Amino acid sequence: MPGLQEFRTGDTPQPDIVILTHKLARDYDMGGEVVRALRGVSLQIRKNEYVAVMGPSGSGKSTLMNLVGCLDTPSAGEYWLNGLKVSDLSDDELARIRNKEIGFVFQTFNLLPRATSLHNVELPLIYAGVAAPDRRRRAARALERVGLSDRMAHKPNELSGGQRQRVAIARALVNEPSILLADEPTGNLDSATSAELMGVFADLHRQGQTIVMVTHEHDIAAHAARVVTLRDGLIATDRRQAA
Amino acid sequence: MHFAEAVRLAFQTIRAQKLKSVFSAVGVFIGVAFLIGAWSIVNGMNVYMTEKFAGTLIGVNTFHLRRRPNFTPNVSDSTWRAWRRRPRISFEDADAVSNGITIPVITAWWSEDRGDVEYGSKKAKQVSLQGATERYFDIRNIRIEQGRAFTPQEARGGATVLVMGHDLADKLFEGRDPLGKSVRIHGIPYRVIGVAERRGNLLGISLDKFVIAPAVSPIQREVNPPGVIDALMVKASSEVEMREAMGQVEGIMRSRRHLRPQQDDNFVLETSEGVLDFWGKINRILLAVGPGLVLIALVVGGIVIMNIMLMAVAERTREIGIRKSLGARRRDILRQFLAESATLAAIGAVLGVATGIGLSVALNAATPLPASVSPVSIVLGVLLGAGVGIVAGVYPASRAARLDPIVALRHE
Ligand SMILES: Nc1ncnc2c1ncn2[C@@H]1O[C@H](COP(=O)(O)OP(=O)(O)O)[C@@H](O)[C@H]1O
Numbered sequence A: 001m002p003g004l005q006e007f008r009t010g011d012t013p014q015p016d017i018v019i020l021t022h023k024l025a026r027d028y029d030m031g032g033e034v035v036r037a038l039r040g041v042s043l044q045i046r047k048n049e050y051v052a053v054m055g056p057s058g059s060g061k062s063t064l065m066n067l068v069g070c071l072d073t074p075s076a077g078e079y080w081l082n083g084l085k086v087s088d089l090s091d092d093e094l095a096r097i098r099n100k101e102i103g104f105v106f107q108t109f110n111l112l113p114r115a116t117s118l119h120n121v122e123l124p125l126i127y128a129g130v131a132a133p134d135r136r137r138r139a140a141r142a143l144e145r146v147g148l149s150d151r152m153a154h155k156p157n158e159l160s161g162g163q164r165q166r167v168a169i170a171r172a173l174v175n176e177p178s179i180l181l182a183d184e185p186t187g188n189l190d191s192a193t194s195a196e197l198m199g200v201f202a203d204l205h206r207q208g209q210t211i212v213m214v215t216h217e218h219d220i221a222a223h224a225a226r227v228v229t230l231r232d233g234l235i236a237t238d239r240r241q242a243a
Numbered sequence B: 001m002h003f004a005e006a007v008r009l010a011f012q013t014i015r016a017q018k019l020k021s022v023f024s025a026v027g028v029f030i031g032v033a034f035l036i037g038a039w040s041i042v043n044g045m046n047v048y049m050t051e052k053f054a055g056t057l058i059g060v061n062t063f064h065l066r067r068r069p070n071f072t073p074n075v076s077d078s079t080w081r082a083w084r085r086r087p088r089i090s091f092e093d094a095d096a097v098s099n100g101i102t103i104p105v106i107t108a109w110w111s112e113d114r115g116d117v118e119y120g121s122k123k124a125k126q127v128s129l130q131g132a133t134e135r136y137f138d139i140r141n142i143r144i145e146q147g148r149a150f151t152p153q154e155a156r157g158g159a160t161v162l163v164m165g166h167d168l169a170d171k172l173f174e175g176r177d178p179l180g181k182s183v184r185i186h187g188i189p190y191r192v193i194g195v196a197e198r199r200g201n202l203l204g205i206s207l208d209k210f211v212i213a214p215a216v217s218p219i220q221r222e223v224n225p226p227g228v229i230d231a232l233m234v235k236a237s238s239e240v241e242m243r244e245a246m247g248q249v250e251g252i253m254r255s256r257r258h259l260r261p262q263q264d265d266n267f268v269l270e271t272s273e274g275v276l277d278f279w280g281k282i283n284r285i286l287l288a289v290g291p292g293l294v295l296i297a298l299v300v301g302g303i304v305i306m307n308i309m310l311m312a313v314a315e316r317t318r319e320i321g322i323r324k325s326l327g328a329r330r331r332d333i334l335r336q337f338l339a340e341s342a343t344l345a346a347i348g349a350v351l352g353v354a355t356g357i358g359l360s361v362a363l364n365a366a367t368p369l370p371a372s373v374s375p376v377s378i379v380l381g382v383l384l385g386a387g388v389g390i391v392a393g394v395y396p397a398s399r400a401a402r403l404d405p406i407v408a409l410r411h412e
């Protein structure tokens, strides 16, 4: 990538680098047979970048997102988040980072079915130890940001797919994370709703949000300024494009 | 996540799954209800036994010389047969003992059986027919409400007079004055000279359905073979003097019966301690069996809760994954599930306490059992219940806490 210094083991990332992976690898042990889902991914992402991750099914996109999202730990390599080496942190420290630094949006929404939109959005604040009144106010504001202030008391099954994904986005943003990760966020949505959602992402990006989004649809990836393509657990291409 | 938050969440979850929650709390509920209920019976009986029963039946600083114990827990057949072979207490025994004691005591003869008492066309059945001497009223603290007790002369002469209990007077005379009236026992007329003050009931049996006539009056034919009595009652003025008197009575009786030193007494000196001893035996059985039953119910309750919680963890694997992905630490998940199982058990325990108290109140109202709830048992019940919930929740909760977020999120 132009303007990015090459990273060597022992270095620390440049100050404006939010995400830095160095030779990141993840093996899955499938009862003797080892699946090498990531085989050494080195990637640097600056503050306020909007990156799309593409690649065929099974190329390791989700594995990469889970590592970047601190849901998983690598088999080898380094992962730095905001200048902090997280690849060898403990379980509880990873939980804290997931809570404070990362907003995750999933293909399947992953909302609590019995909870209202407001309560779903409140969840990260509960684990951050925010007091109830403050929590409610901030959750309401996050829902407002995604245009759902009139759906706060609704449960997920009373919402459309697009609305559910907006609740999930509000939840991802409520703790003001340094990165928003989205793994095929439009995978379960029709094209009109997908386009709407891309509008929301574009707004967030304009407001300064760093976004990494996995997709296998080119017209979705077209919204991002940079496209990283994975193939067999390695980066195949990494290029900027006009958004 | 704060503790209060965890409990609030637990209540939400429990409310959302009412039926399952009720089911899972049943074991703890039964255990605690039983604990409170059984404890209240034991507690009530204890108070009753020590304060009323023993005093009423035997009297303070009093002992009875009898052929065999009156209040006995289950005795073996051979013991029973041996008791039946013992000689009875004869008039001569009673006189010898009364005259032989050097301690200042009062003594009375006493015999009892049940039979009918008639007045005109009215008949009371199963009345306690008692033959006694005049000091009996003092020893048993029977106060005369109306009329008088019989005199030593009447007692010695075997006059056909009697004192009756309040319930019997009510039944036979229905509010009319019983004094001076003639009632019949086995066809023999007796003049009513007194009515005793009401004494209430003991374990549901009226203490006021009796007649007391002089021991050597014709009533002796109703209560005993000729020349013998059921008991000689001896009342001393203190515990120490009672013990001393008992020693003397034992000596007198042994020499009267020519017992050699290695032979056992063939009579008994029964005190209220003897009665309490009997109760103590029942109490010990309850204390041995009760905690076992409570324990079984609580263990079963704990296993049920543990299984329900394991099911809940399996069912909510995805929820756990979601929470973890949003920053829940292991201890947050642990706390959530522990709070849930403890709350479930505590609900069971609180309902159990309420039911136990209700049970005790109902027992009190419907049966003569003097149940009384012990505050200690309530505290213990709630603590045990919640404790069971926490213990039962540890394994499922730690399983939930250890789940890998990605595996959990992928769970269908
Ligand atoms: N938990 C797992 N256990 C075993 N193999 C896995 C696991 N997760 C992913 N894989 C394998 O790793 C490879 C990459 O998977 P993934 O990252 O999900 O790909 P993508 O998201 O690009 O479709 C695939 O071959 C997949 O089968």
Ligand SMILES: [Mg+2]
Pocket (backbone or CB within 6 Å): A061, A062, A063
């Ligand atoms: Mg994927």
